[in-house]
Amino acid sequence: MPEENPFPGGEPINAMRSYRKELWFNVPTRRAFINITSQVEQCLRESGIREGLCLVNAMQITASVFINDDESGLHQDYERWLEELAPHEPINRYHHNLTGEDNADAHLKRQVMGREVVVAITEGRLDFGPWEQIFYGEFDGRRRKRVLVKIIGA
Amino acid sequence: MPEENPFPGGEPINAMRSYRKELWFNVPTRRAFINITSQVEQCLRESGIREGLCLVNAMQITASVFINDDESGLHQDYERWLEELAPHEPINRYHHNLTGEDNADAHLKRQVMGREVVVAITEGRLDFGPWEQIFYGEFDGRRRKRVLVKIIGA
Amino acid sequence: MPEENPFPGGEPINAMRSYRKELWFNVPTRRAFINITSQVEQCLRESGIREGLCLVNAMQITASVFINDDESGLHQDYERWLEELAPHEPINRYHHNLTGEDNADAHLKRQVMGREVVVAITEGRLDFGPWEQIFYGEFDGRRRKRVLVKIIGA
Numbered sequence A, B, C: 001m002p003e004e005n006p007f008p009g010g011e012p013i014n015a016m017r018s019y020r021k022e023l024w025f026n027v028p029t030r031r032a033f034i035n036i037t038s039q040v041e042q043c044l045r046e047s048g049i050r051e052g053l054c055l056v057n058a059m060q061i062t063a064s065v066f067i068n069d070d071e072s073g074l075h076q077d078y079e080r081w082l083e084e085l086a087p088h089e090p091i092n093r094y095h096h097n098l099t100g101e102d103n104a105d106a107h108l109k110r111q112v113m114g115r116e117v118v119v120a121i122t123e124g125r126l127d128f129g130p131w132e133q134i135f136y137g138e139f140d141g142r143r144r145k146r147v148l149v150k151i152i153g154a
Helices: A037-047 A072-085 A095-099 A104-113 B037-047 B072-085 B095-099 B104-113 C037-047 C072-085 C095-099 C104-113
Strands: A017-026 A032-035 A052-058 A063-068 A116-122 A133-138 A144-153 B017-026 B032-035 B052-058 B063-068 B116-122 B133-138 B144-153 C017-026 C032-035 C052-058 C063-068 C116-122 C133-138 C144-153
Touching (some): A017 A037, A017 A133, A052 A133, A052 C144, A063 A104, A104 A133, A104 B063, A104 B072, A116 C017, A116 C052, A116 C144, A144 B116, B052 C116, B063 B104, B063 B116, B072 B104, B095 B104, B095 C072, B104 C063, B104 C072, B144 C052, C017 C037, C037 C052, C104 C133
Antiparallel strands (some): A063 A133, B017 B144, B052 B116, B052 B144, C017 C144
């Protein structure tokens, strides 16, 4: 990646394009972290967009999309840390669970890890630093849930 | 919402448009969560934008904009949880409050819940999953504060 | 900043432009908060973009970009609070550190403070509320690391 700005003054580009895709997941466990970088890269290739912004967001409110390292020890650390910050049990610790749900903790964990990421698109690639990878963070799995990929640019 | 990508290859769209509006709030309590989804939808209608991205951000640094469920029990859970993570009192627990403020905790709570959301605009609608709603999270109210809605697209 | 929407109906603007720049940092301490607002404003001037969105993100996964107040007491509060939520020591408390790293806590702190901000560009300016400033949050310094500024608009 060049250190110099390749577009001094801002390079004028063609008419704006838009791309949309849903990625579906059915995680067999309550919680998991899934690397979705290659799926987002596939979306980018399909879009043909060279310069722009790529939004990737969880479409459910008990899941996250975030960027960090693909290292299993770190993922164990996230799992334990989030459980310390917002424990799943006791279920009746949360008002939300009085509705019959048992997933209040998932709504809290998702706020720590975030709903979405916005990634720059440069020269047709995800404009990433050396270790950046996109993850789907599931906190209330065992059912079909979605991630939205929306790319705008030219 | 279709599962198939409606824009294979990226659909070329018209010249980029831009829309901007401020939403004002004067919450009578220190903390509150306010559903602003219908106000953002009204902005989108005014913009006439069909494909693009919608940024919604708090313009003050002791408030949040976030997406989650419109369920009052959950909001009670957020309130208690944020107060555990970053208690309002004792006031003198925070260096920031030595400036004469009493809102250091609000600056911390806002980081957990986030400053902003970016929402995809597809076919003239907020491209949401089944339960996504946009909230203004006030952590230091009892004065006039603002949210910015900025939409770009075509 | 006007309260009325200056672009009712969405103002059509010119062909989309794109701008990209990397900002480099070599923080001499493990942790620090650095105000990068003026550097981002310089990028915006270079871009010539008047209406659009500006993405500013950490390119490393042990650092943050966030928006809050430039007040040193608050930064001390963030430092202590993040250390309470995700302590650096004992090093062996984290599985990630079994890889030979000692920065697992930095990966956790970065999730609380966030990877990125998206800022509206209006009339050629960062469209900010009264106290909003952009910070680079370093949680594992003493080496060269980068922030990406990507602006799209017209």
